[in-house]
Amino acid sequence: MVGVNDRARIPFALAGVLLLVSSATLSGALGGVTPIREPATEAAFDEAETELGGLLRDATRHAAREAAANPVVTPANTTLGRALAAQDDPFRAALELRVYLALRERLAVTRADGVRVNASLPPLSTRAHLRRALDRVHVEQAGPNGTAVRVRVDDVTLTASRGDRIVERTTVSPSVVVASPVLLLHERTTRYDRRLDADATRPGLARRTTARLYALAWTRGLAQYGGAPIANVVANRHVAVATNSALLAEQRAVFGAADGAAARATGTAATRTAGTDLLVGTGASSEEATALIEVADTATPGSTVDPLAVSGESVGTNDTLRVGVNRTADEAFRRFTDGRLASVLDGVYRTTAERRVEVVERSVDARGRTAPAGEGWTLTATSRSRDVSVAGRVTPESDPPGRWHTLSADGRRVAETVTTVRRWSRGNETTRTTRTVRRAYRVSITVVGRHDGGQAPARPVSPVHNAGTGALDGPNLAGVETIATDELVADDGGVDALARRAVTDGVETRRVAVDGQQPPDLRAWVYRDLVALRERIRAVSVTVERGAVGTYRVDPAGRLAAKLRERRASFVDPPARYDGVAARARVAARAAYVDAVIGRLEARAADNRDAGERFDDALADHGLSRERLGALLSARRAAGDANSHPTGDVGRYDLAVNGAPAYLSLSDVPRRATDATGTGSYRPLAARNVNVFTAPYGDVADGVVGELFGKRRTRPRTAALALRATNRLATTTTDEQLDDRRDELRRAVTGAVTRRRTRFRRVLRAAGVGSSTTDRKRVVATGLSRWNSPAARALAMANGSAADAVAEVAVRQYPDAFASVEARDTLRLELRAAAAGGGVSQSVVEANTRVTRRVAREAAKRAAERAGDAALDRVERRLGRSLARVPAGLPVTPVPAYWYVTTNVWLVEASGAYDRFAVRVRDGGTGRALEYVRDGDPVRIDWNGDGVGERAGRASEVDLSLRTAVVVVVPPGGQGVGDTDGNADERSSGWDERNSKALNMPSRTAVHVPRTRLRSRDAHGRGAVRRARI
Structure with a gap:
């Protein structure tokens, strides 16, 4: 039996545990109490954070200067380079890394009331450390115009200690805004670099260059068409000046300012280009032309064109x-x-006549039996007789529908009697029945006509069938009714016969054409x-x-x-x-x-x-x-002019652009011109231009316009122009091959003229001119007497003036044969047609032109060697014009004697790079200058503190690559338009080495000349070491 006092007994140890746990649970539910920082530690942390902000500002300015002086544009294939490439912008990532390293280097210990605070950032030694460092730093543009940078560094550790005992440790993320346009400079330079490679249909260098080349090429092309001694419409020297002028416009558009030295150099280059145009166009070298620049423009007005003077929209x-x-x-x-x-005319006076017959049954009278009475009769035989007779005349009542009208109408009453006799038998009995059916018909016979009038719009005609009235008082269509009626009715038996046939057998509809008499x-x-x-x-x-x-x-x-x-x-x-x-x-x-x-x-x-x-x-x-x-x-x-407005406001900053070399030339530039310590040389620019249609008889032109003049033939006009150019050259120089080719071409042109003379005589004979061949030869000779050479006569026949002159002589000497307007007009048109067609052997023309160009160039060089005013005058007046008069271009939609325009196309490409391109601005924070430099040098950064800068990337050069085309169109006639100096594919020195693919490849990527030596910078930005580029 259990005692009552034993049931509720609890050990005191257990009660103590329960009280302890309950107290802890209540304390956790109510929350702990934040420890109170002692005043000395709080003051020390405040002092450390304040100093940390200043250190970050200083580190940012230092990093900005380093990043601008050594920008990482193209990351390297190294641990550091790959880490930078993994970020959105390698340049900004490198700037963030530089901020991290500069801040870590500057971090120091601060003290306040015996408390020491130590700021720290983790050291970098592995790729993971490098990635975490880049994640800690955040850099972005700030300010209303993006001319400042906002920098935040996460998780900077602050450790407070008193003596050897650490009192407290915490982390902060300081953030500052520094007035430094480093990101702006990078963004603008990157934009400029991209626009230098943009497609010619997009805003950028190629589009601006295209606009300048168009204006220049059209001006020179029209001048060449007008007779100026221009043998090379678009040359690489023009491409160079146009490109540099466009570069200046791009600088103004992107930076709001252009390189002053570049502007002066471009102006000088344009002046010298204009001065060399004449002699270079005739084959002299640039060096030979330099001696004559001073007097070229005055001696050859209109032959030289300042590339900058026509850089905008032009004629x-x-x-x-x-x-x-x-x-x-x-x-x-x-x-x-x-x-x-x-x-x-015959069609208008022709009437289509049609005979129409209508038969209408008017009455039927049937008499007699068809079978005998009774049953059992069998039909054994039948006989039938028909009698058709004309009982009288009637008049048709209806009018024909549509465009038909009645020419004549007649009718008859026709009676038809049909008697049927049938024989029957029944046993030994026979009998006969007779049935007579009498029918009365009305037969209408109408002749209708239709005057279609050919292509004349349908209108009423009055009078039609009455002679002696209306225009010309002519016969009109009088008598057509009678002729049609006779042919369709009378010649077919007459009305009675047709009426009887219509009842018995039917009459078909019949048509005839009746030609009326013309006035x-x-x-x-x-x-x-x-x-x-x-x-x-x-x-x-x-x-x-x-x-x-x-x-x-x-x-x-x-x-x-x-x-x-x-x-x-x-x-x-x-x-x-x-x-x-x-x-x-x-x-x-x-x-x-x-x-x-x-x-x-x-x-x-x-x-x-x-x-x-x-x-x-x-x-x-x-x-x-x-x-x-x-x-x-x-x-x-849409390219705009050279004074384009910048694409964005830069606030209170004035950007200064400095390119080295200032002018990107086609020739070698010593490195000492761009770098005081440089050696050797490099070529800033390479250019190529291809003239597509060098001659109107070339393979390419023939492929477009087709074989209008026969296989491998060219127009006599083109051959005549080539002969005229050769004749002019032959007066200034002696060359046996030139004489032979000229004689051959003269014979070919003379043959073409002779064939047209023969055609002229045939036209005159058909027109009744003269009583003999001698008479007609005399007329042709008199008409052509005003042109005293085969070339002149061929040109006159090509433009129609020779045909008009012969027609004028024929009409004057034989007026009786050309008394009417039609006779005179027909003579002129037939003679013009006789002058067209046919051609001259293309091989003869080509051979002559090749020799002409060679001799002209050689003569030009000899004259340039003497380099005097007299030599220049001879070159300008004779040799230059000889080459310029060689025909060129593509006739657009030509026919033998006429076409709309002459066109030509130049394909233009250029590639190059600045050895050094810098943009400079006053640093808003310290008053020092901030310079952003793109020079192609490798960039090294000691990111792990081992004293050796690791390759981060390269400050890639600002380069350019453009590809465009220029079309020049001139009126028909003249010399056409095109390069006539024999150099259809002009390439600057070094083009083939710099560009591995041909110009005719649409996807070609320009490969710029690698520099043989370059400047390298150490981890601290000091440029001292020279290494060969790999």
Whole structure:
């Protein structure tokens, strides 16, 4: 039995444990009490944090100067370089690392009231340490214009101690804003560097260079077309000046300022380029031309062009071109009047007549039995007889529908009696039944006619069938009714016979064409009207951009055809009612002629489209297309002028740009010019330009325009121009090969002229001129007497003036043969057609041109060696003009004697680099200068404290690479436009070594010249060591 006092007994030890645990639980639930820092320690920490902010500012300024002087742009393949590359921006990452290292180096001990506070950051020795250090530091642009930097360093450890005892340890993350535009300088320089490599259709160097080259090339090209002694429209010296001028504009756009030394150097280079244009264009070297620069511009006005003077929009770059129907109207007119006009007039006077017969049953009377009465009869035989007779005359009542009208109408009443006799049998019995059916018909026989009027719009014609009234008082279509009725009715038996046949067998519908009599003076009257219309159509024109025409992006012929279709009604001009058939014939001739011109234009438009596709093929060989050329034409208008505004405000800072060398030239530059301790030399710029269509008879041009003059033939006009250039050169120099080639070309041109003389005589014979070949030879000789050389006569035949001169002589000497306007006009058109077509052997022209260029260059060099005013005068007046007169360019949509424009394309590429590019600004914090430098040197940073700087990367050079194309378009005729010095693919020295891929590769990446020696910096930024680049 258990006692009561035993049940609730609890050991005292257990009670003590419970009380202890309950006390601890309550204390945890209510929270602990923050220990109170003693005043001396608090003061020491405050002092340490204040000093830490100042140290961070100083470290940031130091790091900014180091980062600007040795920017890490391209990370190296090292532990440090890979760590920087893993960040968004290697330059900013390197700046953050420099801040970390500079701050750690500056951290010091502070004391206050016996308490010492030590600030510390962990040392770096491993990749993990390096990553954590980069994660601790945060750098970003600050300030209203981004001209300051905000820096925060996380988890700086502060350790407070008194004597040897640590009192307390804590971490802080100081943050400061420092007035240093280091990030701004890097961002602007990076933007500048990128714009130097931007596509030519995007804002940047290539687009600005394109604008300058366009203006210069158009100015020089038009000058060459006008006769100035320019043999090389676009040269690499022009590319260099245009590129450097565009670099200045880019500096102003990006930095708000340009390199002053570069501006002066570019101006000097432009002046010297203008002075060398003449002699270099004729083949002299730059050194030979230098001696003549002083007098070149005054001796050859118009032959030199200052590249900077035309750097903006200039004449021609936005020119519009008015393209008229012009000779197409003449060609269509000659073809139309030769054959089609007669058929048009015949068609208007032709009536389509049709015989129509209508049979209407009017009554039926049937008598007699068809079978005997009773059952059982069998039909044994049947006989039938028919009698058809004309019972009287009737008049048809209905009018024909549509455009038909009645020429004659007649009718008959026709009676038809059909008697049927049937024989029957039944056993021995036979019988016969007779059935008589009498029918009465009304038969209408109508001859209807239709006057289609050819292509004349449908209008009422009055009078039609009455002679002696209306225009020309002509016969109109009088008598057509009688002729049609006779042919369709009388010749087919007459009305009675047709009426009987219509009832018995039916009469088919039949048509005939009846030609009415034309007035004797109808053709002359219509011809004079068409001549006036031809002149109106000749004057129709459309306005197009010259550059678009020259790149086959606009089809003038197609636009002209569309415009004529729009205005067709006004040219045809039909009246509300034709005053007789002659008036309708005149309008039909107008309509047919307008349609003939439209057809010719549409055929030329088709030729233009085909030529445009072949033009694309020629451009594709160089990585271009019509669309690309169009984009470049449009983009260069947006390039702006050289005084572009900066892309962003830089506040109170004035940026100073300094490129070394100041002017990126095509020749070698001594390294001491860019670095006082440098040795050797390097070439800042390389350029190449390719003239696509050097000659209108070359393989590329032939591939575009097709074999218009036969296989391997060229236009007589082109051959004549080449002969004229050779003749001019032959007066100044003696060369046996030149004489031989000139004689060969003269014989070829003379042969072409002789063949056209023969054609002229055939035209004159057909026109009734003279009674013998001698008479016609005399007429041709008299007409051509004003041109005293084979070249001059060939050019006169090409431009139509020779045909007009021969026509004038023929009309004057044989007026009776050309009494009418048509006779005179036809003679002129036929002679012009006889002057077109045919060609001269292309090989003869090419051989002559090659020798001409060689002799001209050699003569120019000899004259330059004498380097006197007299020598210059001879070069300018004779040799330079000889080469400049060699024909060049691509005729756009040519026909044998006419084309819209002459075009040419230059593909331009340049690549280069600054040896040193710096942007300098006053440091807002200390008053010291902050200079951001891109010089290609390797950058080293001692990040682990071992005393050896590890390669972080490279301060990559500011380089450029541009690729563009320039199109120049000049009017037809003249010498055309293009490089005529024989150097279609011009490459500056060292181009092939610097650029491993050809210009015609669209994806080519420029490879710049590696420098043989470079400057290296130690971990502290001191430039002393020279190493070879690998």
